[in-house]
Structures are given as structure tokens and as C-alpha cells.
Amino acid sequence: MIALDKPGFVSGYVSFHNSTDLSAWQSVRLPIYCLNGRPGPTTLVMGGLHGDEYEGPVAIESLANTLDTDELVGRLILLPAVNVTAVMAGTRLTPDDGLNMNRVFPGNPNGSITQRIADWITQTLVPVSDHVVDLHSGGRSLNFAPSILLHEVPGEAMKVAKLAATAFGAPFTVLIHEDHADVMIDAVVEKLGKVMIASELGGSGIITHQTVTVATQGLLRMVAALGHLSIQKSLAPSRLVRMPSSDTYLVSDEAMVFAPALSLGAPVRQGDTVGHGHFLDRVDCRPRTYTAPHDGWAICLAGQGLTRRGDVIAIVAESVQ
Numbered sequence: 128m129i130a131l132d133k134p135g136f137v138s139g140y141v142s143f144h145n146s147t148d149l150s151a152w153q154s155v156r157l158p159i160y161c162l163n164g165r166p167g168p169t170t171l172v173m174g175g176l177h178g179d180e181y182e183g184p185v186a187i188e189s190l191a192n193t194l195d196t197d198e199l200v201g202r203l204i205l206l207p208a209v210n211v212t213a214v215m216a217g218t219r220l221t222p223d224d225g226l227n228m229n230r231v232f233p234g235n236p237n238g239s240i241t242q243r244i245a246d247w248i249t250q251t252l253v254p255v256s257d258h259v260v261d262l263h264s265g266g267r268s269l270n271f272a273p274s275i276l277l278h279e280v281p282g283e284a285m286k287v288a289k290l291a292a293t294a295f296g297a298p299f300t301v302l303i304h305e306d307h308a309d310v311m312i313d314a315v316v317e318k319l320g321k322v323m324i325a326s327e328l329g330g331s332g333i334i335t336h337q338t339v340t341v342a343t344q345g346l347l348r349m350v351a352a353l354g355h356l357s358i359q360k361s362l363a364p365s366r367l368v369r370m371p372s373s374d375t376y377l378v379s380d381e382a383m384v385f386a387p388a389l390s391l392g393a394p395v396r397q398g399d400t401v402g403h404g405h406f407l408d409r410v411d412c413r414p415r416t417y418t419a420p421h422d423g424w425a426i427c428l429a430g431q432g433l434t435r436r437g438d439v440i441a442i443v444a445e446s447v448q
């Protein structure tokens with residue numbers, strides 16, 4: 128572990144014991160940066176909870192290596208690859224125990240590697256932080272229009288989160304309530320009344336010039352808005368939308384290739400064609416048309432061509448008046 132109170136720039140690793148078929152007494156080394164400036168708030172920024180999402184990790188590592196601590200107010204604790212074994216394997220879940228890092232919070236100090244890392248974040252890092260930023264993308268199976276995600280929580284925390292989201296300047300800011308919210312890092316942070324900000328910055332298991340640019344520039348502006356830097360930059364407006372109930376997600380009925388009929392982030396009307404499912408191994412099935420369940424914006428499309436039965440193929444976010 129590194130000293131979180133040391134002035135200036137510190138980097139190092141936090142080691143977690145692991146025992147696998149390949150390595151009986153393995154030390155999983157989780158990269159960590161801590162930047163301390165003049166007295167001020169603490170922001171924890173994490174990426175790589177899922178190993179097949181790349182914009183957040185790259186933006187965090189870039190920030191750690193370019194920010195001048197002489198200009199910094201407060202402290203930034205930066206974890207670009209929280210689930211480092213998944214990141215280096217390119218997998219969503221932890222290879223060693225098959226767990227989903229963002230479904231095991233608050234964690235378990237006596238559990239498997241994923242549960243112990245979650246417990247360490249809950250017990251050690253969240254209590255010393257005023258703001259927690261958890262950067263995700265869609266992973267292999269989903270592709271999101273770059274978005275900041277916010278939960279609707281009462282009080283000052285929501286005001287700060289909205290300001291930070293506006294400063295980030297992603298094309299969309301999405302109000303969301305996940306069905307699995309209780310086992311995410313968000314629940315740990317929000318129970319303490321602290322500011323929680325998440326994102327979906329792309330997906331498909333790839334990283335593009337557009338998405339990494341949104342992520343790196345947005346993270347810098349967000350850190351400034353949270354009180355750490357004095358920078359003024361003109362922002363692209365971020366459209367405020369609401370994630371609909373999961374009942375309205377368009378889901379693949381069976382294995383097929385989904386071909387979108389519109390671009391990610393495009394406006395849609397109820398009944399508009401969102402895309403077609405193609406059954407390429409059959410001559411007795413014509414392409415199936417999928418239509419928008421309501422007006423809104425195509426916030427998410429299938430991340431890969433081939434989709435399996437039950438995969439999400441499109442989500443239409445609702446406008447917020």
C-alpha cells in the first residue's frame with residue numbers, strides 16, 4: 128500500500144493474496160496513484176471494474192501521468208485497473224473466481240479475490256473520499272453513446288453530481304436506477320451521503336478515438352468541477368435523459384445477427400425501426416424488425432454483430448423535461 132497523505136505524486140501497488148491452479152501463492156498487484164495538492168476534497172476515481180471496458184482506465188492513467196500536483200487542490204486517488212486480472216485477460220468477470228466486481232459490494236474480507244478487493248475499497252478508500260467516480264463502458268455485448276450516469280439521490284450530493292456531469296460534457300447524462308443497485312459500489316457510497324458518479328463511455332470491447340477523447344477530456348473537466356483544478360473550458364452541451372425500465376429494453380429472441388437501422392445516440396420516435404435481426408443459418412426465417420417502444424434516444428445498441436437469445440440489442444432512453 129502507498130501513503131495516501133504523502134504530498135505530491137505517489138504511485139505503487141496494493142497486493143492481494145491469490146491462489147490459483149497456476150500460482151499457489153500469487154500476489155495480485157493492483158496499481159494505485161495518489162496525488163496530493165493544497166488542502167481540499169478527496170476524489171476517488173476508479174476504472175476497470177470490468178476488464179473489457181477501456182475508456183475509463185486509459186483516461187485515469189493519462190490523468191495520473193499528466194496532472195501537475197502544484198496546480199492541484201485536494202487529493203486524487205486513482206485506480207485505473209481495479210480488477211487488474213480481468214483487465215489483463217480482457218474479460219468482464221474476474222478469471223480466478225468468475226465474479227462480477229460490480230455485483231459484490233460491499234465485499235467480503237474473507238471471500239475470494241474479487242470480494243476482498245471490493246471490501247478493501249469499501250473499508251479503506253470510500254471512507255476517506257468525498258466523491259467517488261466509477262468509469263464504465265458497455266463491455267463486449269453493449270455499446271453506449273458516451274454517457275455520465277447518475278442516481279437520483281436527495282440533497283447536496285445530487286447537486287454536486289449534476290454539476291460534475293455537466294462539466295464532463297459527455298453527449299448524454301443519464302438518470303438511472305439499476306435493478307441490481309444494492310450490490311454495486313454506488314450503494315456503499317450513497318449510504319454514506321457521498322457523491323457518486325458513474326459512466327458508460329462506449330463499449331463493444333474496443334476503444335475509439337472519439338470515446339477516449341470524450342473520456343480523457345471529460346475526466347479532466349470533471350475533476351476541475353469537483354474543486355481540484357482551476358480550468359475554464361467551453362463545454363459541449365450534455366443531453367439529460369432517463370434510462371427506461373428494463374422491461375422496455377429490446378432483447379434478442381434467439382441467436383441472430385443484429386443490424387442497427389440507426390446510429391448510436393440518434394433520436395427516435397415510438398414505432399421507428401431500430402434494427403433488424405438476421406437468421407443467417409436459416410432460409411425459413413425472414414429478417415425480424417425491432418421497433419422503438421417509445422420516443423427518445425438510442426442510448427445503447429448491441430455491442431457485437433452476433434447476439435444470443437436474451438442479449439440486450441437496444442435501449443431507448445427517455446427525454447427529461
Ligand SMILES: [Zn+2]
Pocket residue numbers: 176177180229263264265266
Ligand atoms: Zn462495467
